[in-house]
Amino acid sequence: MENHGSLSPDLVRGNIDTMILKTLLGADRYGYQIVKTIAAASSGQYEPKEATLYSSLRRLEASGWVTAYWGDESQGGRRKYYTLTAAGRDAYAAGAAAWDHAKRVLDALL
Amino acid sequence: MENHGSLSPDLVRGNIDTMILKTLLGADRYGYQIVKTIAAASSGQYEPKEATLYSSLRRLEASGWVTAYWGDESQGGRRKYYTLTAAGRDAYAAGAAAWDHAKRVLDALL
DNA sequence: ACACAGTACCTCGCTATACGATGTCGGCGT
DNA sequence: ACGCCGACATCGTATAGCGAGGTACTGTGT
Numbered sequence: 001m002e003n004h005g006s007l008s009p010d011l012v013r014g015n016i017d018t019m020i021l022k023t024l025l026g027a028d029r030y031g032y033q034i035v036k037t038i039a040a041a042s043s044g045q046y047e048p049k050e051a052t053l054y055s056s057l058r059r060l061e062a063s064g065w066v067t068a069y070w071g072d073e074s075q076g077g078r079r080k081y082y083t084l085t086a087a088g089r090d091a092y093a094a095g096a097a098a099w100d101h102a103k104r105v106l107d108a109l110l
Numbered sequence: 111m112e113n114h115g116s117l118s119p120d121l122v123r124g125n126i127d128t129m130i131l132k133t134l135l136g137a138d139r140y141g142y143q144i145v146k147t148i149a150a151a152s153s154g155q156y157e158p159k160e161a162t163l164y165s166s167l168r169r170l171e172a173s174g175w176v177t178a179y180w181g182d183e184s185q186g187g188r189r190k191y192y193t194l195t196a197a198g199r200d201a202y203a204a205g206a207a208a209w210d211h212a213k214r215v216l217d218a219l220l
Numbered sequence: 221a222c223a224c225a226g227t228a229c230c231t232c233g234c235t236a237t238a239c240g241a242t243g244t245c246g247g248c249g250t
Numbered sequence: 251a252c253g254c255c256g257a258c259a260t261c262g263t264a265t266a267g268c269g270a271g272g273t274a275c276t277g278t279g280t
Contacts, residue, residue, distance in 0.1 A: 009238050010266075011212040014120025016238080019219045032257050038219060045215045052238050054259065059237095077246055077257050099220045102121040103213060105155045109129045109148060110209045119267050120237075126267080142228050162267050164230065169266095187228045187275050227276075234269080244258080250251100 007046055016048055016056050018095030021065060021088055030071065030079040031057065057082065065091045117156055126158055126166050128205030131175060131198055140181065140189040141167065167192065175201045 023029055023037045031053055039047035048056075060066045065088035071079040084092070133139055133147045141163055149157035158166075170176045175198035181189040194202070 007212045007215060008124055008208065010124025011208065013123040013237065014118055015216055015220060022220060042215050042218055049239055096220055098118065098121065099216065102117045105117060105152050106125055106209065108152055110125060110132060110206055123266060159268055
């Protein structure tokens with residue numbers, strides 16, 4: 001369960017926002033959890049860096065795709081949870097469709 | 111034959127070098143021709159911009175994947191042809207494999 | 221004769237994104 | 251007591267693709 005194939009950042013580019021939205025489809029999650037969810041879902045093939053995560057989350061908030069709230073962990077480290085908005089669901093669908101389309105085109109060119 | 115689906119630059123990122131190498135697998139080609147070859151191969155879905163082409167070609171030359179020579183068009187516009195080196199063939203194979211891998215991982219995450 | 225579109229080359233500077241480095245704070249294991 | 255991990259965050263950097271612009275020759279329409 002190691003990171004062998006290590007995809008180059010450029011091949012992941014543009015997909016991280018969609019990828020994060022997807023992790024929020026089923027449940028609200030906090031930042032660190034999103035990173036680990038993605039790592040697990042890819043069997044350790046890809047784990048976004050934290051800097052990447054937070055800049056993406058800021059983008060998603062600014063676009064209105066997600067909203068955040070602090071968890072009520074009365075003791076211990078605070079956790080900031082992110083929820084999908086209705087627009088966020090649409091954005092996920094659009095992102096997934098864009099990926100499908102890009103995949104088809106790139107398969108013809110590579 | 112129009113550009114409707116217009117893939118976002120970010121989804122193409124990192125693949126253009128490989129894509130150009132591919133056009134050179136069968137025959138030497140000159141810059142403008144590479145652009146049009148890609149446009150045709152994707153049914154107009156993607157056509158790299160010239161600025162993109164030339165910066166990619168400079169990268170490929172610097173890496174030793176391609177070499178260039180001027181065509182002997184005695185009259186009319188000069189054409190600069192690009193040839194794959196042996197290392198360039200390997201680089202294409204590696205790029206194609208990286209795409210295959212990335213595709214599998216991303217399909218699990220999007 | 222002249223304008224214009226297309227072929228064909230090229231460069232400069234912008235922007236967005238992913239990431240490396242770094243920092244903070246709390247809890248837990250040894 | 252100390253370090254490690256969870257969990258948040260920011261700052262700066264590198265790079266790729268592109269928009270805008272520039273040169274030159276050829277062919278076509280009027």
